[in-house]
Amino acid sequence: MQVKESLSKGCKRYFILAVICSLAVALLDMISPKVVQYTVDHIIGNSPVTDDIAAEVIAFAGGREYLLSHLYIIALTVAAAALLAALCRYFYRLFNIKGTERLIKRLRDRIFDHIMHLPFSWHNSNHTGDIIQRATSDVETVRNFLSEQVTALFRIVVLIIMAMYFMIDINGKLAFVSGIFIPVVILYSLFFHNRIGDAFLHADEEEGRLSAIAQENLTGVRVVRAFGRERYERERFEKQNNSYTHMWIKLMGWLSAFWCSNDLITGLQIMLVTVFGAVFCVHGEMSVGAYIAFVSYNAMLSWPVRELGRVISDMSRVGISVKRIRYILDSEPEPAGTETSKHLGTEPLPVKFSHVSFSYSEDTPEVLSDVSFEIKPGSSLGILGGTGSGKSTLVYLLDRLYELPEDKGTITIGGTDIRELDIKELRRYVGLVLQEPFLFSKTLAENIAITREGEADMKAVEAAVKVADLKDTIEKFTDGYETYVGERGVTLSGGQKQRTAIAQVLMKNPPLMVFDDSLSAVDMETDARIRAALKSNVKKSSMILISHRITTLMQADVIIVLDHGRVKEMGSHEELLRKNGIYKKIYDIQTEGAGL
Ligand SMILES: Nc1ncnc2c1ncn2[C@@H]1O[C@H](COP(=O)(O)OP(=O)(O)O)[C@@H](O)[C@H]1O
Numbered sequence: 001m002q003v004k005e006s007l008s009k010g011c012k013r014y015f016i017l018a019v020i021c022s023l024a025v026a027l028l029d030m031i032s033p034k035v036v037q038y039t040v041d042h043i044i045g046n047s048p049v050t051d052d053i054a055a056e057v058i059a060f061a062g063g064r065e066y067l068l069s070h071l072y073i074i075a076l077t078v079a080a081a082a083l084l085a086a087l088c089r090y091f092y093r094l095f096n097i098k099g100t101e102r103l104i105k106r107l108r109d110r111i112f113d114h115i116m117h118l119p120f121s122w123h124n125s126n127h128t129g130d131i132i133q134r135a136t137s138d139v140e141t142v143r144n145f146l147s148e149q150v151t152a153l154f155r156i157v158v159l160i161i162m163a164m165y166f167m168i169d170i171n172g173k174l175a176f177v178s179g180i181f182i183p184v185v186i187l188y189s190l191f192f193h194n195r196i197g198d199a200f201l202h203a204d205e206e207e208g209r210l211s212a213i214a215q216e217n218l219t220g221v222r223v224v225r226a227f228g229r230e231r232y233e234r235e236r237f238e239k240q241n242n243s244y245t246h247m248w249i250k251l252m253g254w255l256s257a258f259w260c261s262n263d264l265i266t267g268l269q270i271m272l273v274t275v276f277g278a279v280f281c282v283h284g285e286m287s288v289g290a291y292i293a294f295v296s297y298n299a300m301l302s303w304p305v306r307e308l309g310r311v312i313s314d315m316s317r318v319g320i321s322v323k324r325i326r327y328i329l330d331s332e333p334e335p336a337g338t339e340t341s342k343h344l345g346t347e348p349l350p351v352k353f354s355h356v357s358f359s360y361s362e363d364t365p366e367v368l369s370d371v372s373f374e375i376k377p378g379s380s381l382g383i384l385g386g387t388g389s390g391k392s393t394l395v396y397l398l399d400r401l402y403e404l405p406e407d408k409g410t411i412t413i414g415g416t417d418i419r420e421l422d423i424k425e426l427r428r429y430v431g432l433v434l435q436e437p438f439l440f441s442k443t444l445a446e447n448i449a450i451t452r453e454g455e456a457d458m459k460a461v462e463a464a465v466k467v468a469d470l471k472d473t474i475e476k477f478t479d480g481y482e483t484y485v486g487e488r489g490v491t492l493s494g495g496q497k498q499r500t501a502i503a504q505v506l507m508k509n510p511p512l513m514v515f516d517d518s519l520s521a522v523d524m525e526t527d528a529r530i531r532a533a534l535k536s537n538v539k540k541s542s543m544i545l546i547s548h549r550i551t552t553l554m555q556a557d558v559i560i561v562l563d564h565g566r567v568k569e570m571g572s573h574e575e576l577l578r579k580n581g582i583y584k585k586i587y588d589i590q591t592e593g594a595g596l
């Protein structure tokens with residue numbers, strides 16, 4: 001529980017204070033019935049005082065005669081005890097909330113921070129929806145547990161023990177009559193809540209399904225409209241909504257039945273205590289004041305006893321949530337570099353792949369097999385290959401989004417194995433434009449300048465935008481650079497997104513730039529314009545261009561043809577054409593009728 005300990009640092013004192021206040025509340029609640037008992041028996045009534053404490057208290061307050069003529073003092077005592085109890089209750093809640101909220105905030109921060117540091121491969125193999133569920137609802141369950149259940153359990157146990165103590169002190173036999181009901185009610189409530197707990201879980205799942213349908217339809221509204229699926233989707237929603245509603249009605253029916261039957265048991269207990277108590281009074285085994293006090297203590301018990309079963313049953317559920325949260329926190333983050341890790345500098349260095357082989361998991365075939373090539377500093381490499389030939393995988397390995405196993409070859413930059421580099425340093429060195437770029441719900445300027453911390457330098461943004469051929473597009477938006485993109489703003493086309501991502505990397509100006517199919521969604525002319533602009537603006541950096549379109553790559557210094565994860569051909573455009581191999585074949589197919 002190492003994680004838990006450091007999480008609760010600074011919160012413990014609040015929980016301790018809450019416990020103290022809750023003890024005070026329980027103790028103060030015990031006072032009034034006792035005061036009433038003494039008043040009825042010894043002040044108003046005339047029975048001799050046998051109890052030492054009672055004698056002392058009465059003497060302290062001015063004696064029986066004085067109190068009898070000043071009954072309001074007794075009334076004030078009861079009121080003061082109630083007031084003090086209310087105050088303690090307030091502080092108990094306050095300390096409890098302060099402790100819980102601080103701890104939960106820290107937990108949330110930690111989960112988010114950890115998720116940010118988990119490797120790309122982890123994110124690829126875990127569903128976003130599930131991660132969000134763990135980071136929100138499961139945290140909520142833990143929060144409930146801390147703010148409600150733990151303290152409720154403590155309070156209830158203390159209350160039961162204290163009330164039972166006073167009841168036994170008043171009359172052991174009557175305390176037995178009252179007490180035998182306690183385990184019955186607790187067990188009944190525990191049994192019921194365990195049963196109904198599964199139904200609640202089921203209801204949660206049904207609710208999840210309902211919101212999934214709603215969300216799907218909201219995000220896919222265009223498809224729904226375009227294919228005239230409104231009726232089908234509405235019926236699907238209605239069906240799910242029906243099933244959800246029936247589930248809740250059934251659940252509430254069970255809950256009502258439970259409360260009713262429980263009231264019946266409690267009623268029976270109160271009746272027995274009242275009757276037996278009266279009998280004991282008549283037989284002189286118990287004074288009237290003691291009888292009244294006993295009934296008060298007994299009434300105090302009925303709620304906590306009932307709650308105990310529910311709290312215990314709820315507590316079992318928090319274990320599942322803690323496990324689900326721990327799954328995230330226990331996942332291995334990306335390895336951090338050491339102080340001594342090498343720095344690559346800002347000049348382009350030779351990049352070398354030697355006999356690189358890779359498969360995504362042990363039981364799937366190799367995606368890359370024995371891939372070797374070298375990029376000279378400042379030169380460009382084109383990678384040509386069909387879909388699924390392993391082009392993106394190659395880039396993932398270079399950026400260590402996936403780790404290349406020790407015995408599967410090496411990738412070096414300036415002679416240093418990338419596995420020995422600090423991952424931050426590597427990613428500073430490599431500027432990657434992903435095949436499917438993602439933009440945040442921010443302005444265009446903010447998105448483009450995202451690789452730089454702090455205020456965006458508008459001059460640099462404009463320069464990058466010009467090279468990425470995005471200038472005209474941005475100028476057409478009424479808000480220009482301040483145009484919001486993503487969920488909250490305009491929807492960019494695939495090509496516009498790609499060009500924004502290119503501008504991002506240009507802003508970063510790294511020694512090695514990688515464009516993974518980054519021009520696939522723009523037309524040939526724009527493609528040519530961007531390439532020309534890149535060539536004349538990015539003189540220093542080495543470059544990897546990936547495409548399935550020969551025209552995109554043919555000006556690269558070296559081109560490799562990748563097929564099913566293997567390097568089939570390598571050379572310059574002219575060399576490859578002369579070879580008359582598959583490059584030539586692809587060239588012929590792609591240029592046929594294009595007039596090139
Ligand atoms: N995260 C992944 N898990 C398992 N297999 C993957 C993953 N990503 C890609 N693949 C598989 O690896 C092969 C190469 O994919 P990729 O490198 O994306 O090819 P390309 O970029 O050339 O289209 C494909 O068969 C693809 O299905």
Ligand SMILES: [Mg+2]
Nearest residue numbers: 391392435517
């Ligand atoms: Mg790809």
